Amino acid sequence: MKVANLTSTAICCQFSRHQNVQQISIYNTLKSLSGTFKQSLLAFTVNVFGLVAGTLMALHFGLFSKEPWIILLYPAILSSRGVVGGLLCGRLSTGLHLGLIQPKFLGNTKYFHLLIEVLLILTFITSLFTGLVAFFFAFLFWGISATSFMGILMLVIATMSLSLLLVSPLTIAVSFFSFKKGLDPDIVLYPIQSTAADILVTFCYIIALTLFFSYGNFGLFFLGTVCTVLTISTFYFSLRNRSETTFVRTVYEAVSTLLLVSFIVNVTGSFLGKIGQLIGNTPEIYIVYPALIDTIGDVGAVVGSTATTKLALGTLNPSIFSIKTHATEIFGAWAASLVMFLVYTFLSLTIQRSLTASLFLLLFGVLVITNVIAAFSMIALSYIIGIITFQKGLDPDNFVIPIESSLADAMTTLALLIALTLIG
Numbered sequence: 416m417k418v419a420n421l422t423s424t425a426i427c428c429q430f431s432r433h434q435n436v437q438q439i440s441i442y443n444t445l446k447s448l449s450g451t452f453k454q455s456l457l458a459f460t461v462n463v464f465g466l467v468a469g470t471l472m473a474l475h476f477g478l479f480s481k482e483p484w485i486i487l488l489y490p491a492i493l494s495s496r497g498v499v500g501g502l503l504c505g506r507l508s509t510g511l512h513l514g515l516i517q518p519k520f521l522g523n524t525k526y527f528h529l530l531i532e533v534l535l536i537l538t539f540i541t542s543l544f545t546g547l548v549a550f551f552f553a554f555l556f557w558g559i560s561a562t563s564f565m566g567i568l569m570l571v572i573a574t575m576s577l578s579l580l581l582v583s584p585l586t587i588a589v590s591f592f593s594f595k596k597g598l599d600p601d602i603v604l605y606p607i608q609s610t611a612a613d614i615l616v617t618f619c620y621i622i623a624l625t626l627f628f629s630y631g632n633f634g635l636f637f638l639g640t641v642c643t644v645l646t647i648s649t650f651y652f653s654l655r656n657r658s659e660t661t662f663v664r665t666v667y668e669a670v671s672t673l674l675l676v677s678f679i680v681n682v683t684g685s686f687l688g689k690i691g692q693l694i695g696n697t698p699e700i701y702i703v704y705p706a707l708i709d710t711i712g713d714v715g716a717v718v719g720s721t722a723t724t725k726l727a728l729g730t731l732n733p734s735i736f737s738i739k740t741h742a743t744e745i746f747g748a749w750a751a752s753l754v755m756f757l758v759y760t761f762l763s764l765t766i767q768r769s770l771t772a773s774l775f776l777l778l779f780g781v782l783v784i785t786n787v788i789a790a791f792s793m794i795a796l797s798y799i800i801g802i803i804t805f806q807k808g809l810d811p812d813n814f815v816i817p818i819e820s821s822l823a824d825a826m827t828t829l830a831l832l833i834a835l836t837l838i839g
Contacts (some may be wrong), residue, residue, distance in 0.1 A: 418652045418695070420675060429644070447705075448743040448747050449747075450528070450746055450750075451602065451744050451747025452750050452751055454712075455606075455713075455747055455748045455751035456755075457688065457766070458603040458606035458753050459713055459752060461606060461610045462606065462609075462610045462710050463759075463762065465610050465615050465705040465709045465710075466702055466706050466759065466762055466766070467814065468616075468617040468705040469702035469703055469706060469763075470488070470702055470766065471621060472617060472620065472701050472705070473623075473698045473701045473702055475621055476701070480622075480626070481624075482563070483553070484549070484550075484563060484567060485703050487549065487687070488567065488571065488620075488688070489617075490687050490824055491571075491683065492571060492615055492620055493616055493705070494679070494683055494821045495542065495545045495676070495826075496539045496575060496616045496816040497609060497817075497820035498541055498576075498676050498820060498821055499537050499579075500605075500609065501609075501817045502669055502818075503530070503583065503587075503819050504608055504716070504720070505723065505813075505815060506626070506665075507600065508590065508600035508604055508724065509601075509724055509727055510527070510530070511574065511591075511594045511600055512724055512728070512827075515656065518590070520587070520591075526661065529656065530665075531653040532655075533665045533669070535579070535645070536649050536653055537669050538579050539572070539649040540578065540649075540670055541676075542572040542645075543568075544676075546567055546568035546570075546572060547577075547764045549567055549677055550568070552682075552760050553648060566627065566660070569602050569638050569639065569642055570620075570623050570624065570627060571813045572614065572622065572639045572641075572642045573642055575645075576645045577619040577622070578612065579645075581615045581619070582608070582611060582615050586608040586612075589604055589607050590604050592628060597824050601723075601724050602717050602748075604720075605718070605720065605820075606709070606710075608678055609713060609820070610706075610714055613708075614798075615707075618703070621683060623638060635773045648731065653666075658713050661784060664810070665813060668809060668813040669739065675812065676817060679767065679821045679822055682823075682825050683828050684813070686691075686694075686703075686828040686829050686832055687828055688826065690828065690831060690835065692722065694695050699767055699769070700831075702763045702766060702767070702829075703760075703782070704762045706759050707782070707827065708827045709821060710755050710788045711752065711790055711827040712819065712823035713752070713791055714748045714752045714791035714794060714823075715790075715816075715820070715822075716816050716819060718741070718744055718797050718798055719747055719797030719816060720816065721786065722744075723811040723812055726805045726811060733802055733805050741798065745794055745798075747750060748794075749791070752786060752790055755781065756782045759782065760778045760779040763778065764778065777838065780834075780838055781835060781838050784830070784837065785831045786830075788826075788830035788833060788834070789827040792817060792830075793826060796818075796819060800819065806830055
């Protein structure tokens with residue numbers, strides 16, 4: 416009888432311990448999910464300012480309508496800037512975690528200085544590829560003349576150059592500040608950078624278009640000078656660092672993605688052109704557009720960036736099936752994005768002074784469909800890219816955010832087109 420009682424007691428104790436372990440595990444999971452959600456929502460809140468970029472676009476719709484290729488270039492330039500900025504964010508966040516970069520501007524590491532020079536070179540290469548492919552798409556599918564080639568190339572390179580001077584210092588400052596304050600740059604950096612980039616790139620594009628169309632020879636001279644400075648700087652730093660292994664590897668791996676990305680971003684422009692034909696000049700859609708592509712890109716970036724850091728630290732199994740162990744980051748980021756889509760609906764209609772219950776439900780329905788299609792597509796894609804590149808011995812930071820950010824723009828634009836078609 417005593418033996419039975421002892422056995423029963425032991426079983427009860429073991430069951431109690433098992434329950435406690437399960438409760439602790441559930442608690443830790445919920446705590447991690449809550450942490451990711453809160454930090455993601457904090458970072459995604461900055462995307463509200465993406466409505467500023469959309470409003471700028473809506474206010475200058477006449478300027479965007481001067482030539483058919485201008486509206487096609489807009490998402491291509493936003494995405495191209497996102498590629499360069501995404502690579503910078505990925506390398507900064509991982510570099511800070513691993514100690515390869517110090518959170519300070521002066522007296523930083525050699526790795527940091529090489530990264531800045533890589534950034535300049537990739538800006539030129541991305542601009543060149545994007546301009547060439549944009550002309551090809553516009554010539555083939557939109558019937559523009561060959562005389563538009565130099566104008567397209569000049570506008571892309573000049574806009575990317577001007578935005579480089581504004582966006583990159585801000586990105587670096589945010590990464591250093593967030594790291595010092597105990598925040599995770601993998602979660603907060605890219606969302607903040609992408610929103611600021613969209614506003615500043617839109618502003619730079621409007622400035623470049625204004626100079627190109629309204630200021631005659633002076634405008635062309637200014638834009639040409641900007642393009643020439645970037646070109647000379649690219650050749651100088653390329654020659655100076657040609658024997659640096661880290662420099663050569665980063666440029667080589669990044670350039671290998673740019674050919675793919677250059678086609679993707681111009682497909683995005685074609686989708687936006689189709690949306691324009693479908694909705695006409697409907698300000699509410701144009702106002703939310705930059706914020707939508709920002710947020711979907713941010714969801715993929717949070718998932719991909721946290722995964723690459725875990726891979727680098729050895730805390731994530733490099734297998735596609737290990738995605739289930741990354742669930743808290745996935746659902747935390749997605750839930751935050753859904754909250755932001757609700758906010759965008761309200762603010763867009765409020766800005767246009769057209770807020771009614773029926774229009775709110777209609778626009779929010781369109782955005783929810785867009786979110787579900789685009790967000791989960793990018794979550795899967797960014798995770799898979801990170802795992803595969805790591806398995807191949809490549810640096811995932813050179814691939815995940817650059818590819819994910821450009822694909823996110825295309826996927827969001829396509830999802831928006833599908834949603835608008837479905838809801839009518």
